[in-house]
Amino acid sequence: MQISTWIRGARPQTLPLGLAPVLVGVAASWRWEALGGLRSCPAFPGRLLEERADAGDVLGHCAFSRPWFAVVAMLCAVVAVGLQIAVNYLNDYADGVRGTDARRGSDAAGPRRLVASGIDPSRVLLAAAVAALAACSAGLVAVVITGRWWLIALGATCLVAGWGYTNGRHPYGYRGLGELAAFVFFGLVPALGTQYALSGSITVTGAAGSVICGLLSVSVMMVNNLRDLEDDAAHGKRTLMVRIGSGKGKCWCVRALGWAAGLTVVFAMPLSVYAILLDLLIDLPAEVDRDRSCTEYGICDDWSWGNADWMSLAAFVSIAGCVAIATRAVAAVRHDQWRRALPLCSMTSLVAAGAFVLNACQAGFMA
Template identity: 50%
Template structure:
């Protein structure tokens, strides 16, 4: 097959790694939900003159409510485009280093056709060749992949500048610049920190704390405890997504000198660490649910919010990395959906479930 025939829209879509994208959208949804809860005006008593607290709340809504959805959409676009840019940049850097050569063969999820035995063990679907293809390793010229990363980064910068211009939170420029640099140096540069085992710390900081709290601050000019707990949960979800990926690629990474956290810990300890992250995410989520909606919110987070983390940990322990990866990706969206419900429903329908 010629190189030109390999460069297809489908290959570029796979190269963008769409299963990682929920980890970028979910934090924005969580931050926006936390912000909406504090921006939404309360039900003021029919008194004249109005109480001071009611007047202040209405003024706050007029100030932030009018731009709420515009800024939310811009924040979501920034997060999504940055994730795509990082994915392309990592593909480029890993590709020119040769780290993606024969990616996944040792885990039974190769970019070609896995054996039946490996497919059963890992959960790979042998009818879907190329499920884990990388662009450079598939024959796409590295310069094109780097250019695609640059285009996505530029688009993210445009959306970010628009959001900053609307909110006038100019210090967010520094957050955006650090995010771009962190995305490049994850696998780029002479000493990439992703090759030294700091990837999980990075995604926790940027896909959790920075994304959620940055969105909330851009929308309201402040932060609150539920938003902080939501940021921790989003960070843990991003960590679990990366840990499953690194567990799947552990043997390849070790062979290419890529000392991820999974390589440093070893497979058994890395799987145990993943289980701890899953349990911690459920417990912190329950605390956030309690602050948002009392016992109802906590129960929702403990019961509904524990299904996918349990499946994730169980599949990863059984080396079924494809379903584990799908569970990790789905958990980002599932947590965001539960958080949004717990934040929005009590605020919009006071007294729901007797106000508990």
């Protein structure tokens, strides 16, 4: 069997939904580090315990290690993407066995799935197990390196949730709870879990980014379920879209995209941009405005472009791109163009996460 068949079964157009929240968690941790956030020391000696004098006191703190940070970040990415692939295979397996995917293959019904195309269900289940094993292995290594042992329980919960979505006697995906699970396990959990693994903290930026990723994961789930609404209803799969109908479903999907784009504009925008806008809106004395701009924002009479300024510009462009892609996704949803809407929703998530990363880089250069 060709490798392209298994790549298709992994649904690569949805994989940004697994990577984006990890990027948000990495960005929130990096920004917290740049702003001098305090963290508990990890078990693995990647960051060495040091002492420093602070206001006359000797304090213990963890020295920041970029290699340690990069390794943990990559392990978190493997966990998130591996679980995403495992869930995609499990969904293919369960829906194929139940006959829900029998009509897949036409443009209206979406791409044909593995089991529905004749592949042995046991092989699809094995592929899901391999992906889950890779995710678990990376997760265990991350736990050992960081010393956050309770994350094992969180990972086990994710595995159970991935299996129960369409498998078992009472799959919750067949009872209208798929969108809620997508919000939690492809938004809140990977983003906040990554941030906590890296920094031992949860910040407002990380929480906002996790909500954005959750909303965009929900929008992808809604697009899938709107596309399959008739087939799902015929096979007893009572998704949220089946329960509320196509009209309300499209409205909710558009709202999820709109909220995600709006929150990205608010929380991923660099502080320097807000500072410039504030200076434009508030009429301050010239000498006060000039002194504050020079000391706080680096905008002096002899000001020139630096790394932080380029990062601010890149973040602004990324935010604008996020809004533009989300707008196109909204148009596709309204016109029932599901094959176009799904990758647009998924790409919006990745571009939004990129804006958070660029914002964090800008804060790092400013620190």
